[in-house]
Amino acid sequence: xxxxxxxxxxxxxxxxxxxxxxxxxGPSFSSYGMGWFRQxxxxxxxxxxxxxxxxxxxxxxxxxxxxxxxxxxxAKNTVYLQMNSLKPEDTAVxxxxxxxxxxxxxxxxxxxGQGTQVTVSx
Numbered sequence: 001x002x003x004x005x006x007x008x009x010x011x012x013x014x015x016x017x018x019x020x021x022x023x024x025x026g027p028s029f030s031s032y033g034m035g036w037f038r039q040x041x042x043x044x045x046x047x048x049x050x051x052x053x054x055x056x057x058x059x060x061x062x063x064x065x066x067x068x069x070x071x072x073x074x075a076k077n078t079v080y081l082q083m084n085s086l087k088p089e090d091t092a093v094x095x096x097x098x099x100x101x102x103x104x105x106x107x108x109x110x111x112x113g114q115g116t117q118v119t120v121s122x
Contacts, residue, residue: 002026002098002111009094009116012086016120020081022096022113033102034072034079035059035109038092038118047104048094049081059103064090086120093117 008020022034035050049070050059058070069082079096094116097109 002032004096004098004111004113006094006096006113006116009118011119011121014086014088014120014122016086017082017084018086018118020083020094020096020116020118022079022081024077024079024098030074030077032098032100032111033109034070035097035099035102035104035106036070036079036081036094037097037106038090038094039115040089040092043092045095045106047106050102050104051079052102057102061104083118086118088120088122091118091120 003025005023012018031053033052036048037045038048039045047061051070055072067085072079096113098111099109101108
């Protein structure tokens, strides 16, 4: 059973930066693809970014390309989401997920964290 715990959310002004972390524990974590998703109030969950277990393959939603960067540290069992040039429309609860998959389809991921709130003020 993989357990995921997100951290690093908070309140930031538009144009600012945040780095989210997702600490994983449990067997086989290092072989899983990892994804970040977000859900704003009244909206459906949407994919943000994903990374393969080697780090050699990544996915980004068009809305965050060029502003967000996903990375993983195998030694620390942690996945990061560096978010720069934040916009008010980035405000959401951000979730990390793990599974034998890399991409935008949330249903393909087997494990989910509890989420961390990101609020971007204008």
